Amino acid sequence: MSTDTTTLxxxxxxxxxRRVAARLRLDGTPVRAASRSGSTxxxxxxxxxxxxxxxxxxxxxxxxxxxPGPVHEFVAxxxxxxxxxxxxxxGHGADxxxxxxxxxxxxxxEEAVRGSALEWTVLRPSNFDQNFSEExxxxxxxxxxxxxxxGEVPEPFIDIEDLAEVAVTVLAEPGRHAGRTYELTGPRAIxxxxxxxxISRASxxxxxxxxxxxxxxxxxxxxxxxxxxxxxxxxxxxxxIERGVLSGTTDGIATVLGRSPxxxxxxxxxxxxxxxxxx
Ligand SMILES: NC(=O)c1ccc[n+]([C@@H]2O[C@H](COP(=O)([O-])OP(=O)(O)OC[C@H]3O[C@@H](n4cnc5c(N)ncnc54)[C@H](OP(=O)(O)O)[C@@H]3O)[C@@H](O)[C@H]2O)c1
Numbered sequence: 001m002s003t004d005t006t007t008l009x010x011x012x013x014x015x016x017x018r019r020v021a022a023r024l025r026l027d028g029t030p031v032r033a034a035s036r037s038g039s040t041x042x043x044x045x046x047x048x049x050x051x052x053x054x055x056x057x058x059x060x061x062x063x064x065x066x067x068p069g070p071v072h073e074f075v076a077x078x079x080x081x082x083x084x085x086x087x088x089x090x091g092h093g094a095d096x097x098x099x100x101x102x103x104x105x106x107x108x109x110e111e112a113v114r115g116s117a118l119e120w121t122v123l124r125p126s127n128f129d130q131n132f133s134e135e136x137x138x139x140x141x142x143x144x145x146x147x148x149x150x151g152e153v154p155e156p157f158i159d160i161e162d163l164a165e166v167a168v169t170v171l172a173e174p175g176r177h178a179g180r181t182y183e184l185t186g187p188r189a190i191x192x193x194x195x196x197x198x199i200s201r202a203s204x205x206x207x208x209x210x211x212x213x214x215x216x217x218x219x220x221x222x223x224x225x226x227x228x229x230x231x232x233x234x235x236x237x238x239x240x241i242e243r244g245v246l247s248g249t250t251d252g253i254a255t256v257l258g259r260s261p262x263x264x265x266x267x268x269x270x271x272x273x274x275x276x277x278x279x
Contacts, residue, residue, distance in 0.1 A: 007059045008061070009034065016063060023168040027172065041053075050073075054083060057081065068109075071113065084174070086121070087171055094106060096245050121179075123167060124181060124183045130160045138276070145208050147217070153244050154194075156185035185252065196208065214235045214239070
């Protein structure tokens with residue numbers, strides 16, 4: 001068993017990684033914050049740099065690459081480096097994605113982590129609240145209209161602060177979460193239209209939700225310059241949502257943290273007050 005206390009946080013400049021890193025530091029855990037532009041350089045497409053990032057590391061918060069494959073080699077290197085534990089970020093209901101074009105990156109990473117000799121835990125969160133303020137939905141909200149092929153099926157959005165708290169708790173409790181997969185959701189599923197309405201009200205701005213077809217959505221994103229394959233993968237996520245099997249809430253947050261998840265309304269109030277949707 002490794003006695004190293006340093007945690008390697010991958011995707012450390014991203015939405016979850018930077019929150020996980022901040023919480024670990026606050027708890028006094030040494031953090032190696034890694035990504036292409038992070039304080040430790042780490043590039044999924046350059047395995048030559050991985051061993052240096054893994055040296056002296058006891059645990060890894062693993063945000064997978066956007067393509068399937070590299071995590072297998074990464075896990076082998078982590079084993080060789082004496083890492084004890086891996087906490088993988090995956091996605092809600094990964095068992096149900098079946099033949100979808102969505103999530104091949106996360107499924108490949110899960111396979112690699114589950115097949116490792118290390119202690120591992122898989123976190124499977126639903127869509128993030130913060131997608132409305134730090135991701136793809138943010139720019140459309142700023143111009144007053146969010147157009148998606150999301151339909152009427154509600155989504156149990158999760159606050160990334162809860163996800164980060166789960167990750168840090170799992171990292172702090174060796175053994176207790178070994179071999180566990182946690183399906184993590186918010187406390188209530190809401191439609192994208194309702195989410196938009198809540199944001200509009202709290203920020204006192206006219207913002208509407210518009211239902212569009214998957215073809216319209218794909219065409220609009222390709223026009224903004226996004227890669228066509230990435231866009232098809234995103235469109236496939238909405239097809240998964242439409243199937244309805246991902247709209248249920250889970251007790252994953254309560255199981256790990258012993259409390260209820262934060263509400264979408266709580267996220268909206270905090271984020272509106274911070275000015276995220278002001279033009
Ligand atoms: N958004 C959602 O609602 C949602 C829900 C469930 C699961 N997920 C999963 O969450 C993951 C994304 O996590 P996130 O939202 O925390 O990250 P994010 O905000 O999308 O940021 C991506 C992170 O990965 C790093 N990165 C990008 N390309 C890299 C490369 N080639 N090598 C090394 N690092 C690289 C980026 O930093 P640099 O640019 O500095 O390299 C950044 O730190 C994805 O697997 C996604 O499927 C997302």
